Structure formats: C-alpha cells, structure tokens
Amino acid sequence: MLKITNLHANIEDKEILKGINLEINPGEVHAIMGPNGSGKSTLSSVIAGKEEYEMTEGEIIFEGGDLTELDPEERSHKGIFLSFQYPVEIPGVSVTNFMKASLNAHRKANGQEDMPANEMLKMIREKSELLEMDRKFLSRSLNQGFSGGEKKRNEIFQMAMLNPKLAILDETDSGLDIDALKIVANGVNKLKSKDNAVLVITHYQRLLDYIVPDFVHVMLDGKIVKSGTKELAYELEERGYDWIKQEQL
Amino acid sequence: MELKDKLISSFLAFEEAFDVDSDIHEVRSNAIKEFESLGFPSKKEEDWKYTSLNTVLKHDYSVFPKKEDALEYRDIKKYLIHDIDTYKLVFIDGIYSSHLSETTHDKIDVCLMSSALSKSKYKPIIDAYFNKIVPKNGLNSLNTAFSKEGAFIHIHKNKLADKPIQIVNFSTGNESALMVQPRNLIVVDENSQAQIIERHQSLTDHPVFTNSVTEIFAGKRAIVDYYKIQNDRASASLIDNTFVEQQEESVCSMHTFSFGGKLTRNxxxxxxxxxxxxxxxxxxxxxxxKQHVDHNTLVHHIFPNCESHQDYKGIFDENSTGVFNGKVLVEKEAQKINAFQSNNNILLDDKATINSKPQLEIFADDVKCSHGCTIGQLDEESLFYLRARGIPLKEARALLMYAFANNVLESVRIPELKKRITSQIALKLGVSLGFDL
Structure with missing residues (x-):
C-alpha cells in the first residue's frame, strides 16, 4: 500500500529525514518510536504533503502511484489520513459543518454528488457514538476550547467519517488520560480492517497496549535504525534508546 | 469648475427652494460658509494621511438629481433584508420613494428628514438634536449646508421599534455622475430600543459620491443596534460620518460590513x-x-464606569488598501472604565496595504485600556490541516478567512441579517464550502 524508498527531506536546508525505507501493507499496524527530534513527525507531515518540507531524494509510492507531486488535499482524497498532534482551531465553523465540507470535498474529487443532508447526519451520529462523543460537541466550533482529549477524539471521529486506507496517528496519545486513550484506541481498532493500514507515531509504549502493532520501527536522527515486532516496544520502554544508539556506533 | 466651487454656487439655488425664515436656514447658511473656508480634506491633514479624495472629487457631479426615477420592488429586492418584516426608508438618487418605503407614526416615528425639518410637530426634536454633535469639518459642514432629506427616526420613551428599520439609498445612474448627501437623525429616547440597517447601493457604473451624516442619540437605558452594509460597485464612493451620543446605561453598537466600493471612509x-x-x-x-476602506473611529469616555469595545477585522487582496485609525480618549473624570480596541488584518497579496494606527489618550488613572493590532497572512499550519482533510486550497483559505472574521458576526442580533452577511462573505470569497456557513 505504502512504499517509501530512500526518503530524504529538508526544512529550510536542514536535512531532517536521511534515507527512510518503509513498506506498509493492507491490514498491518506499524508503529514508529523514537526520541524527540528524531524526525517522526516530519515523516508523517511529508507523507501527508506538507509543503514546507522539501523532498530531496527518494520516493513515496502509495497504491502504486507516486505521491511526490500531489497536494495535501489530493493525498487525502487518495485515502491518506493524518491525525494531527496539534489540531488547529477554526472558530465559527462547527464540527458538523467542517465534516460536511471535508466529506463532500472527497466525494467531489471522486466524481460524486454531495452527500444528502439526512444521510450525512445519520453517519455523523453513528461515528460520533463510536468515539463516545456528546451530541453537543458536534455543534461546537471546531477544536475551539476543546480539551486535549476532545481534540484527539475529534481527530479519530474525522478518521471514522473519511474511512481512509492509511491512517497516520501522530502522537495521538499525547495529552490523553487513560480513559480517553482507551476510547480513542477502541475507535481506531473498530475501524481496522484487512484493507486498511495504520501507522502509529509515538514516544511511549503505552498506546501500543491498546493499538497493537504488527511491526515496530525505531527512528533515530532521520533514519529507521531498527525494526521488530511489538516486543521491541517493550524493550524500548524498559531500556530507553541509548542501547540502540550504542548498537549504531 | 472645481467641485467645491460648484457646490458653493449651487447653494443659493438650493436654499431658495426652502423657507428662508426657518431656523434651519441659518444653520445651513453658516454651514456653507464653513465649507467655503474649510473645503475638502487633503492628505496634509493627519486624519487623512492615508486616504486621498482626489480621484473621487475629479468627477463633474450633478448636485441635484433632475427627476425621480421609478424603481420597482423587484429591481431592489435583493438589496433589502426581505425575508423579515421591516420598516423601510428608501431613497432613489437622494429622493424619497414612497411606494418602496414603509413608514410609521404609530408610537414611534419612522419617516423623513424633509418633513421633520418642515413640520412644527417635530420642531422640539429638531431643536434639541439636529446638528448638535457633528464636529466642524469641511465634509460635515457641506452635508449640513445641503441637509434636506434622509431618515428621521424617533423612538419615544419606553417604546420598542417592533421590527428592524432599513434605510436604503439607491443611485440609478440617471445622471452621468451624482453626488448625494443624506442626512439622518435618530433619537432613541429613555428605555427604548431600535435596530437599524443602513445601505448605500449604486445600480450602474456611473460615478456616485455619497457624503452622509447620521446623528444618533441614545437616551437613558436605551438600546440601539446599528448595522451598515457597504457592498457597493467599484464606481461608488462613500464618506459616512456617524456620531453617537449616549446617556447613562445606554447600550449602542455599530457593525460595519465593508465588502466593496471604490473608496469608503467611515x-x-x-x-x-x-x-x-x-x-x-x-x-x-x-x-x-483597488478598493480602499478607511475606518476612523473615536470613543470619548467622559463619565466613569463605562465600557467600549472595538473589534475591526480586515482581509485585503490584490491592490486594495485599508486604514484603521482608532482613537480612545479617556477624560480625567472617566475612572473605572474598560476600553478595548483590536484591529486584525490579513494581507492576501504582496501589493495589498493596511495602515493601522491605534491612539490612546488617557487622562484618568484607574482604567483598563487595551489595544492590539496585527497584520499577517493566513496561518500555514491551519491551511495544511484543512487541506489534509481533503478541502482544496481555495476553500481552505475561505474557511480560514471566515473563521478569522467570525467573532464580529457573533454579535449581530438580527438572525436574517447575520445569515445574509455570512452568505455575502462566502460569495465574496467565491467558494461553495459544501455547507451553508
């Protein structure tokens, strides 16, 4: 589904990604772990198409097509979803209206008419229940005054609405208490299928107790330096990253 | 002939058409003398540093429209808030149109300045309020000299205007170039309330120059909500001079929506x-x-325990220019006041300009005053967020602009008007967002 080969990327002439290789197949859950500043969030932003990063080498192939020249919205239409670490606030635009704009933009890109209003509302209701969201939540301005947990739940709600092929969860566990973490993880798990894939980016092993990865990758200084199964995550939790750094030397 | 000379020489003919024995005659005659000595403002004056009237004044305007033009309701419907019941004062090329208007004298007076100035029953109000709070300058004096027609609204003590009042000034382009000078007087007595919507609308591409003066008086505990819609053609210029005097515990708001026009000065x-x-x-x-919108505001805090809130948002594209010149003057006696002022701007184009100049003069020592001014571009992180959800760049920008301006809309208290302004913003931004804003 996603094949990243020798990916190098800069921001303002500073190289952040220094040759990433990663392959994700349908049905798989991958986790990328690593210390602050190792380039994890950069990788997720580059996959989603953030323009301030410049790809200098390598390629990102998604569903057989090269993503390099595509705008963020086109990547979204193709089925890539990024759950943001810091979702932005949009005053005056309700969660419901934002979702309508987003979903109908996807439909338009696929040559479909706008979704009928009643169908849309039904779907919004269904998916918000999955995330145990209060009905009132849906008429509030997008992310404005939301708690950290509400913002992340809202991200996964959007994921449920858009039903992406590849969901990238960037530090989705940060700022969540254990109850919110369970709800979010439960939401992600219910959306899992053999046809889609999840890439979890996290500092901590905690989230991986609830979203269980098939593969765990360790990122250090812009490269994936070690890959393994979920046991690797436990080892990292216990021993930190220094031993991997040592292995590298 | 220069416009100034033309106006001065037109004055005699204008004034002779009236009862020269009335008190107003003297007011007008003094005003034309003031205009003669003061003239139009130039960029040399500090308050006009960023706004030049040269391109507006160069046209050979007709000062008196020759004939009344008959517009039909269907021609103007779209410029009115028509989905709710309202009183309407409609003027066409400066002349009152009775068949398009809906006035009342039932407990409140919603009628014409021309009758208020000439009928004895309105004399006490005219004597007490007409031309009482208008600062002396060329433009105001010019309007006063030619003051003849406009809206006269008097909400009597303890009365409520039962529906919003619309004041709409159309220009038809019957004249190759037209200058109009509406004069409005609004008196909202003690414990009374009114909601007013004002609009100037040109119907052709002929140049129009409007120099309007509005005096608003709010009595004790009166509530006045005033809304100005400035969404005119690129050939129309407007100088709107509005002065509000408030008695104790009154609550007055002014919302100004400036979406179009050659030059607009408030x-x-x-x-x-x-x-x-x-x-x-x-x-x-x-x-x-190349549109230009200039907001020049003053809040004069003279008494203690008062509040003022200013919030102006601007989005400027292409070669457009904006000016915000906001002055807050707090007198020594005005202790324990709260005065807030904020002016936020987004420039969408390298060629767009905003000149923002907050001025606070505070002579009291126990007050809360704040002001803030920002000039920026749309936030890249927010744009990326929306685009990552599949919303195309143009729509994403529009959504952010809407979000930026939104808190100004929140305080609009006529739902139909709010809806109208919102859809005008969407239209202005040229997008369909997949939902109604």
Missing part, C-alpha cells in the same frame, strides 16, 4: 454622556482590486 464617533454606558464598534472589511 468617520465614527461615540460620545458617552453618562455613567455605565456600553459602546461597541465592530467591522469586517473584505476587499480586493
């Missing part, structure tokens, strides 16, 4: 003449091309 002054007054001035400006 001179807006609030004078607080009692304790616990509340004054709100808000605006959204969204312009492009």
């Amino acid at each position: 001179n807006l002054n609030f004078y607080q003449r009692g304790e616990r007054c509340d004054s709100t001035m808000k605006g959204i400006t969204i312009i492009e091309d």
